[in-house]
Amino acid sequence: MTTSSVMPDWIFDGSPIGDPLGYGERAVKFLRMLRHPKSRLPGHAFDLPEWQERIVRRIYGPCHEDGRRIVRTVVILLPRGNRKTSLGAALGLLHTIGPENVPGGECLFAASDRKQARIGFEEAMGIVHSFPDDIVKKLRLVDSKNRLQNPKKGAFLEAISNDAGTHHGRTPVFALIDELHAWKKRDLWDVISTGMRKVAGSIKIIITTAGRGQENIAYEIVDYARKVARGEIDDPTMLPILFETPADADWRDEEIWHRVNPGLALGFPDIEGLRAAAREAEHRPGEREAFRQLHLNVWLDHSTDPFVEMSVYDEGASEVDLLDLEGEPCWLGVDLSTVGDLSVIVACWHDGDDGFVVHPWFYCPGDNLRRRADIDGVPYPTWAEEGFITPTPGNVIDERVIEDQLRELCARFDVREIAFDPHYGRKMIARLIEDGLPAVEMRQGWVTMAPAIRELERAIVGRRFRHGGHPVLRWNFSNIAVETDKADNKAFNKSKSTDRIDGAVAAAMAVARCAAGTETTIYASEKWSEDMAYF
Numbered sequence: 001m002t003t004s005s006v007m008p009d010w011i012f013d014g015s016p017i018g019d020p021l022g023y024g025e026r027a028v029k030f031l032r033m034l035r036h037p038k039s040r041l042p043g044h045a046f047d048l049p050e051w052q053e054r055i056v057r058r059i060y061g062p063c064h065e066d067g068r069r070i071v072r073t074v075v076i077l078l079p080r081g082n083r084k085t086s087l088g089a090a091l092g093l094l095h096t097i098g099p100e101n102v103p104g105g106e107c108l109f110a111a112s113d114r115k116q117a118r119i120g121f122e123e124a125m126g127i128v129h130s131f132p133d134d135i136v137k138k139l140r141l142v143d144s145k146n147r148l149q150n151p152k153k154g155a156f157l158e159a160i161s162n163d164a165g166t167h168h169g170r171t172p173v174f175a176l177i178d179e180l181h182a183w184k185k186r187d188l189w190d191v192i193s194t195g196m197r198k199v200a201g202s203i204k205i206i207i208t209t210a211g212r213g214q215e216n217i218a219y220e221i222v223d224y225a226r227k228v229a230r231g232e233i234d235d236p237t238m239l240p241i242l243f244e245t246p247a248d249a250d251w252r253d254e255e256i257w258h259r260v261n262p263g264l265a266l267g268f269p270d271i272e273g274l275r276a277a278a279r280e281a282e283h284r285p286g287e288r289e290a291f292r293q294l295h296l297n298v299w300l301d302h303s304t305d306p307f308v309e310m311s312v313y314d315e316g317a318s319e320v321d322l323l324d325l326e327g328e329p330c331w332l333g334v335d336l337s338t339v340g341d342l343s344v345i346v347a348c349w350h351d352g353d354d355g356f357v358v359h360p361w362f363y364c365p366g367d368n369l370r371r372r373a374d375i376d377g378v379p380y381p382t383w384a385e386e387g388f389i390t391p392t393p394g395n396v397i398d399e400r401v402i403e404d405q406l407r408e409l410c411a412r413f414d415v416r417e418i419a420f421d422p423h424y425g426r427k428m429i430a431r432l433i434e435d436g437l438p439a440v441e442m443r444q445g446w447v448t449m450a451p452a453i454r455e456l457e458r459a460i461v462g463r464r465f466r467h468g469g470h471p472v473l474r475w476n477f478s479n480i481a482v483e484t485d486k487a488d489n490k491a492f493n494k495s496k497s498t499d500r501i502d503g504a505v506a507a508a509m510a511v512a513r514c515a516a517g518t519e520t521t522i523y524a525s526e527k528w529s530e531d532m533a534y535f
Contacts (some may be wrong), residue, residue, distance in 0.1 A: 031046055082261055121158075
């Protein structure tokens with residue numbers, strides 16, 4: 001069985017956990033004093049299994065000499081059904097009405113939307129309502145604001161969501177970040193993180209299942225936690241607790257189920273329920289991907305029917321130095337979009353005898369870039385700042401910027417051909433040809449694109465495709481949904497793809513023309529009906 005090097009084996013090995021001031025023991029005692037309405041233990045005692053107890057001790061026990069808690073951020077990657085919501089609710093109460101509360105302390109349950117935020121809050125309220133009446137009377141519940149107040153200390157617990165507008169001005173001492181993989185934008189994360197830096201002893205606990213794609217805040221945080229777990233980054237303030245299955249593991253293996261679901265040995269989640277889900281997943285690819293993601297914590301890419309395994313694609317991420325390619329024969333693929341979408345140029349050069357190296361230039365409208373990022377769920381502003389995408393002025397793409405880039409590339413490299421999807425590019429093609437540049441039409445029908453996609457697939461699978469790890473291009477490749485005809489010809493289906501794939505289309509065009517070498521073919525003779533069949 002393939003295992004992950006980031007697994008938190010310390011949870012099960014009985015190794016000592018430092019607790020010089022007894023804060024870990026204090027936290028455990030408080031949690032064990034709680035009652036939970038759904039608990040099957042005598043007196044509805046809060047169920048804190050040993051593996052969760054060790055997590056609590058590891059968070060709160062280790063301290064600096066002056067008593068300051070060492071851990072400031074906890075990342076718990078845990079599959080569904082392992083009672084992470086109950087644990088998170090109890091920790092919220094620990095900081096609101098328990099021994100970790102501070103005067104005026106602001107404690108938050110933060111989630112992607114109001115409904116999800118309310119789940120953790122209601123879990124906490126269920127515990128509170130199990131208290132003796134004399135204790136409940138000392139607290140104040142403001143249900144309309146999803147807030148529990150501790151008037152004696154001025155501390156409060158509140159549920160907030162990422163879809164509820166601005167939350168600037170927050171200075172939380174405790175924040176439970178719930179299901180971070182579902183957060184489509186990072187605004188609330190940034191507000192909470194910056195606010196917590198103002199407060200001594202604040203702690204942020206992220207509890208989430210695995211997500212999809214790499215263009216989101218969840219992947220960024222979890223990947224950082226992986227590096228800490230592997231020892232690549234020295235950050236004692238970060239506690240990574242990652243129950244994660246490697247992507248190449250056998251998802252049918254029940255040993256793996258038990259390894260990444262620490263509650264399974266205690267009856268949660270239900271083993272028979274997992275077996276039933278696995279049987280269904282055998283015959284339904286979409287269910288299989290959901291099973292791997294939600295029950296085994298395999299971090300997936302966007303497409304449920306990927307063009308290639310993205311782990312194989314990622315092997316081509318070694319650096320591409322454009323200075324080394326100046327003067328070398330070059331082929332360009334151009335995918336022009338509607339005025340408000342993504343457009344791209346992809347350049348391709350030979351890499352050795354049978355390999356290819358590519359580099360893309362992406363363009364999008366510059367107006368409302370952050371709003372576009374929220375809609376597509378990707379960091380357009382960050383990509384723009386880092387030079388991976390060029391926003392053109394206005395709310396539509398200025399094609400003159402793209403045309404100027406093409407002319408610049410022709411001056412810089414030995415461009416043999418500029419292949420266009422003519423659907424939006426006829427005027428630009430005509431202008432370039434008029435100036436003696438090698439622009440050609442490459443229609444998007446099966447006859448043209450199936451061989452191009454086949455060539456691209458062979459290159460990637462054969463580890464002969466070097467792309468430099470460009471993040472926007474990777475995102476495009478991870479979005480592809482493939483359509484296959486009776487002759488096993490493949491096409492990229494734009495309507496079924498999870499998001500934009502323009503860079504992958506342009507890459508296929510550029511690689512195909514590069515593979516053909518100096519043999520130039522004009523594609524205008526293909527039938528329009530074949531072109532339309534692609535879409």
